[in-house]
Amino acid sequence: MTDAPRTRLVLPGQYGPQFDDGGPALVVEAREFFTARPVHRAKAHLWLSALRHRVRELGDRAEHVRVDRLRDALVGRTDLEVVDPPSRLLRGQVRHWGHDTRVLPSRGFVTSEDEFGAWATGRGDRFLMETFYEQVRRREGWLMDRDAPVGGRFSHDADNRQPPPKGAMSLGLPDPWWPTEDDVDDEVRHDLDRWERDGLVRFVGRDDRRRFAVTAAEAEAALADFVEVRLGDFGPYEDAVLTNDWTMAHSLLSVPMNLGVLDPRAAITAAVSAYEDGSAPLGSVEGFVRQVAGWRDYVWHLYWWFGEEYGTSAAPLGTEPPHRLPRWWRELDASEVEAVCLSTAIDGVADHGWAHHIQRLMVLGNWALQRGYDPVQLTEWFTDVFVDGTDWVMPANIVGMSQHADGGRVATKPYAAGGRYIDRMTDHCGSCRFDPTKRLGEDACPFTAGYWAFLDRAEPDLRGNPRMTQPLRQLRGMADRQQVVSQEARRRTP
Numbered sequence: 042m043t044d045a046p047r048t049r050l051v052l053p054g055q056y057g058p059q060f061d062d063g064g065p066a067l068v069v070e071a072r073e074f075f076t077a078r079p080v081h082r083a084k085a086h087l088w089l090s091a092l093r094h095r096v097r098e099l100g101d102r103a104e105h106v107r108v109d110r111l112r113d114a115l116v117g118r119t120d121l122e123v124v125d126p127p128s129r130l131l132r133g134q135v136r137h138w139g140h141d142t143r144v145l146p147s148r149g150f151v152t153s154e155d156e157f158g159a160w161a162t163g164r165g166d167r168f169l170m171e172t173f174y175e176q177v178r179r180r181e182g183w184l185m186d187r188d189a190p191v192g193g194r195f196s197h198d199a200d201n202r203q204p205p206p207k208g209a210m211s212l213g214l215p216d217p218w219w220p221t222e223d224d225v226d227d228e229v230r231h232d233l234d235r236w237e238r239d240g241l242v243r244f245v246g247r248d249d250r251r252r253f254a255v256t257a258a259e260a261e262a263a264l265a266d267f268v269e270v271r272l273g274d275f276g277p278y279e280d281a282v283l284t285n286d287w288t289m290a291h292s293l294l295s296v297p298m299n300l301g302v303l304d305p306r307a308a309i310t311a312a313v314s315a316y317e318d319g320s321a322p323l324g325s326v327e328g329f330v331r332q333v334a335g336w337r338d339y340v341w342h343l344y345w346w347f348g349e350e351y352g353t354s355a356a357p358l359g360t361e362p363p364h365r366l367p368r369w370w371r372e373l374d375a376s377e378v379e380a381v382c383l384s385t386a387i388d389g390v391a392d393h394g395w396a397h398h399i400q401r402l403m404v405l406g407n408w409a410l411q412r413g414y415d416p417v418q419l420t421e422w423f424t425d426v427f428v429d430g431t432d433w434v435m436p437a438n439i440v441g442m443s444q445h446a447d448g449g450r451v452a453t454k455p456y457a458a459g460g461r462y463i464d465r466m467t468d469h470c471g472s473c474r475f476d477p478t479k480r481l482g483e484d485a486c487p488f489t490a491g492y493w494a495f496l497d498r499a500e501p502d503l504r505g506n507p508r509m510t511q512p513l514r515q516l517r518g519m520a521d522r523q524q525v526v527s528q529e530a531r532r533r534t535p
Contacts, residue, residue: 047143048104050123052111052131053088054431056095057257057302059148060124066103067121068096071111075242078421079371082233082244083251083394084428089229091255091300097225098256115139124148127341128432129349149301150341151309151334152177157342167450168343171196174335183313183330184323191316196331197324201276204466211286212274217293218266220259222251245373245426246391253296253395253428260294260303267292268311268321276325280399282467284381287389291397292329295429298337305333340437343451352420352440355447358455359499360413366422370414373426380487381473382463383408394428399466401427402456406443410457411491413498416446454508457495460486480525487532494529497522 049061051068070092075085096105106114111131115121115138122143126132135142147154160176161168175195178184184191206212236242254260267275274290281289297303312329315321344351357363369377373391378384386404389396396405401423409419420439424430441451460477464470470477475486480493496503496516503509516522 045120047122048118048120050115050121050135050139050142051095051103052123052126052135053092054127054149054299055124055301056091056255057260057297057300057304059304060301061099064102066099067114067118068092068099068103068105069111069114070105070107071109071114072107072236072241073110075236078425079243079245081246081390081394081426081428082248083246084426084430085233085242085244086226086229086248086251087253087255087296087394087428088300089233090226090251091302093225093229094256112138115142118142129344130432149298149305150338151181151305152338152342154342154345156180157338157346161342161346170335170339173339174331177334177338178330181334183309183334184316184327192323192327195327197276197327198331200324201279201328202466203277203281205278205281205283205468209283209468211283212278212289214271214274214290217271217288218263219250219252220254220263226251245371246394249392252393253293255297255300255302257302260297261307263297264292264294264303264308264311267294268315272312272315272321272325272329274325276322276328279328280466282382282385282397282399282404282469284385284468284472287393287396289397293395295337296395298333299429299431299434305337309333337434341433343437343441344433347437347450352436352447353417355416355440355444357410357413357416357444357446358502359495363415363418364413366409366414366418371422379473380475382467382469382488385469390426394426396427401438402443403458403462403466406439407457407488408491410444410455411488411495414444416440416444419444449506454506455499455503457492459489459492461489463488481521481528485528487529490525490529490532493519493522493525497526 046064048065048067051060051066053074096103108114111134118139119141121139122145123135124145125147126135127147127149135144160173178190178195179188237244254263271290275292278290283289294303294308298305309330312321312326316323316326373387375384375387378387382404386396386400389400416439420435423439424432424435437451441447443456445452445455460470464477474484476484477486477489479485480490493516496512500513500516503513
């Protein structure tokens, strides 16, 4: 005698075919997914659109329930099964309220939880992403020549740091592939307007049109466009920023991957195939594979491996108590922000709910690090305002990588830099009233001055870090050290 077939519970991050094995499905639309904290309007649109498009794709197999809380859809159901959700919150609710629900192994990542556990066991509390990434490459055979990496190196990151072309307004690439909105999007926009009008939700940012894939078919089109049009330029300009080119050569695929409508293996296979047929250079393809099979998988596994306490009481380096995020930051209001790099990043997030990684790490994260923003609040902010933000993706990225607030468990040094780095990698400084070479005076760059003020404040925490020996030696030799510190203590303008 066999068990009766169970209904597949479909939750956020599971809106693609890889989470479907052909049986009946229960797609839960819980308003609490959008009401816990203010989220970006474009993010709410994308995730709700993905859910409702999935309902349409499943047709008669789908039972679409609209509830205030996920628990309302789980209590009393004894016929459910679910692919283990990617976040701690969802896993907890499934196990607590849906205690009769059969839980299947997680999907949507390159490395399974068992595989990561086998790799991590015995390595202590500090890992290197590069070691994990090399193990994945060897296991999968991606860009490998027997046991050696194609090109002689596992990482071509050192080759992928070119500044933007001098005098360029953009990289000169065609616009990325954009999806066409349909009646589902119209309905989503109408409902979000109504929820906001009725005071049920609060949004930040703008939602002019949907720019990211929310179905498997759209994700396939977006992937093909990236591989054909932008992958070749992705590597060299991976770290470059141009004011008038918000996408550069980036893939824009983090959203469909995190929605579960694009299998990361499919994305990697397409990129590797482009290298093998000679249509994309090794540096670009390797950089993309490292982002997807390396870093994306790595931060998800660290989320589980470090446990639920990771980051919950994180404190900024050298700041007590931590500084709350200012209003203009929380509300994405760059109207009074004078630093062009910062205003461009904030405006870009307000417009799109997205920014590429150097803007996240070396502009937004760097600013927050220098000013002692609360890492816990900051992690929530990144989760809420970025369209690809999830509970699992941001803790290691923000607490560990960006803010170095975990004692060095994720990154070996703080990602802090002055204005000279921003001047080299962007076109922002030429039109800015601040001078990236100055740390004193009315036109002193707040990133340059802020860098030295940060080192002054955080010196006791950084003294034992070998990668910070040279910067701290420079700090101790600065004749104007106290002047810079005093200036930045007085200067509160963004």
